[in-house]
Amino acid sequence: MPAATDIPEGLLFLPQPQVPAMATEFTPWVSLAGGLLIGAASVLLMLFHGRILGATGILSGVLFPSGAQDWAWRVMIILGMVSAPVVFLLFSGQFPDIRSVVTVPWQIAGGFLVGVGVTVGSGCTSGHGVCGMARLSPRSIAATLTFMLATAITVYIMRHVAGG
Amino acid sequence: MRLISAYLVGLIFGLGISISGMGNPAKVVNFFDFAGQWDPSLAFVMAGALFVTFLGYRWVLPRPKPLQSDRFYIPASRIIDSRLLGGAIVFGIGWGISGFCPGGAIPVTGTLNQDVLIFMASLLAGVIAVRLVQKRRQTKTARQPV
Numbered sequence: 595m596p597a598a599t600d601i602p603e604g605l606l607f608l609p610q611p612q613v614p615a616m617a618t619e620f621t622p623w624v625s626l627a628g629g630l631l632i633g634a635a636s637v638l639l640m641l642f643h644g645r646i647l648g649a650t651g652i653l654s655g656v657l658f659p660s661g662a663q664d665w666a667w668r669v670m671i672i673l674g675m676v677s678a679p680v681v682f683l684l685f686s687g688q689f690p691d692i693r694s695v696v697t698v699p700w701q702i703a704g705g706f707l708v709g710v711g712v713t714v715g716s717g718c719t720s721g722h723g724v725c726g727m728a729r730l731s732p733r734s735i736a737a738t739l740t741f742m743l744a745t746a747i748t749v750y751i752m753r754h755v756a757g758g
Numbered sequence: 759m760r761l762i763s764a765y766l767v768g769l770i771f772g773l774g775i776s777i778s779g780m781g782n783p784a785k786v787v788n789f790f791d792f793a794g795q796w797d798p799s800l801a802f803v804m805a806g807a808l809f810v811t812f813l814g815y816r817w818v819l820p821r822p823k824p825l826q827s828d829r830f831y832i833p834a835s836r837i838i839d840s841r842l843l844g845g846a847i848v849f850g851i852g853w854g855i856s857g858f859c860p861g862g863a864i865p866v867t868g869t870l871n872q873d874v875l876i877f878m879a880s881l882l883a884g885v886i887a888v889r890l891v892q893k894r895r896q897t898k899t900a901r902q903p904v
Contacts, residue, residue, distance in 0.1 A: 611855075618785045618797045625799040628778020629806020635771035636807070637814025642763045644824035645831050647771065649861035650885075657882070658889055667764040674768020676868040681769065682776040690776040692866055693784035694873035695857045704856025705877040707848050709884020712860055715845020716833075719780075719853075720771075720861035722846075723804065728811035729819075729832070736838045737846040744850025749790040752855060 611700045612752055616693065636725050643667060648721020650712040696752075711741070760826045772865035778803040781866035783857025783873070790854065852884075 636647040652668050659665035679689050696704060712718040715737055717726060722741075726734020779785040779799055788797035823829055853859050858877045866874050 615788075615791065615795050616784055617795045618779075618782070618788045618799075620797055621779060621799045622802045625778045625802040626806045628774045628776070628780065629803035629808075630810050631770050631774030631777065632780075632803070632807040633774075633810025633814065635767050635774060636811045637818060638763070638770065639767045640815060640824065640830070641818045641821075642767070642824055642826045643760070644827040644829055646833070647767070649859075649864055653860060653864065653882075654885060654889070657885060667760055670761045670764035671768035671771075672864060674765040674770075675772035675775075675865040676768075678769055678772025678776050678865045679781075679868040682773060689869040689871075690866055691779070691782050691785075692869060692871045692874060693782060695783045695787045696855060698876060701856055701873055701876045702880045704852045704854075705858070705880025706884040706887075707852030708856065708858070708860065708877075709852075709881040709886075710888050711845045711847070711849025711852055711884075713845070713885050713888040715842050715849055718849060718861060719859045724807045724811055726833075728808055728815050731833070732836055733833070733838055733842055737842055740843050740846035741850035741853065744847045745854040746790045746792070748851045748854025749787055750793060753787075753791055753794050 611756060612696055613694065615695075615753055632720070632724065633728075636720075636728070639671075640725075646721055646725045648717050648725060650716070650718045650721055654713065715741075763826060771861075772868070774807070775862055775865040778806075780859070780862040781874075785857075786859070786862065787854070787857040 639645050639647045652671055655664060655668045656672060659668075683689050694701065708718075715722075717734065717737060719738075719741075722731075722734040722737040727738055775781045780803055785797055785799060788795045789800035791797075818824075819830060819832075849859075856877055858874065858881075860881060863874055863877050863881065867878050
């Protein structure tokens, strides 16, 4: 297995798009706690504002506002989200762990596809996967099963077929 | 007050993402890597989030209206069409490549990590591209004689 530093960056058609797979620690309890907080945030937004907590919808409304009042609460949510790692840092002494799995050109391609997909499909993991599934919306259940399957297939190809 | 509650909701969500590992592509991709470095942690994130939201919505939605808004804004459409599923497939491919989803990436943008910033810039480009095409199509259809 080659070291991560052996992979050249900045080329579009790399034989090996991914940095080598690394094991991550199984963290059932903190992950469950994080999930409970995500759920609490979703319930609170519905209780106070009557809105679905979907990252796609909130971000889209910031970029393409339908009015000053509607814009303001969305910006505040984004600001709250972005300041969370700083609060996390104050309590734990470090930023949350972020390890990229792809080289820069693939990160750009992945980001663009996510942006296109969530806009056309009107939702992502938070909007369809949590809020939509929780209210048993048939659209959200169909979308969530579809993107989970597409993600699993893509990861399999990236990891075990294309160069990995 | 509306803005304070919105900020706190974002903060709680962001802390959930930070604690759970949803903002870490290595962890997200390993969840889907059944044939390799499988890490089932994200099933616990989804289970926790769904459990609270499912019960919470059952308590909130029967109320006459939200505390700080005129009504509940719930998507009414029930149609499962090719746009919904096609969009979900494209999203899944992108998520599988990068390991970031929008809800996972937006909070950890606050770390100013280079990979998150590259992902977010590309994501915004994708969102804006689709919205511009949709807008153009709308004006085109509007101009067409019936």
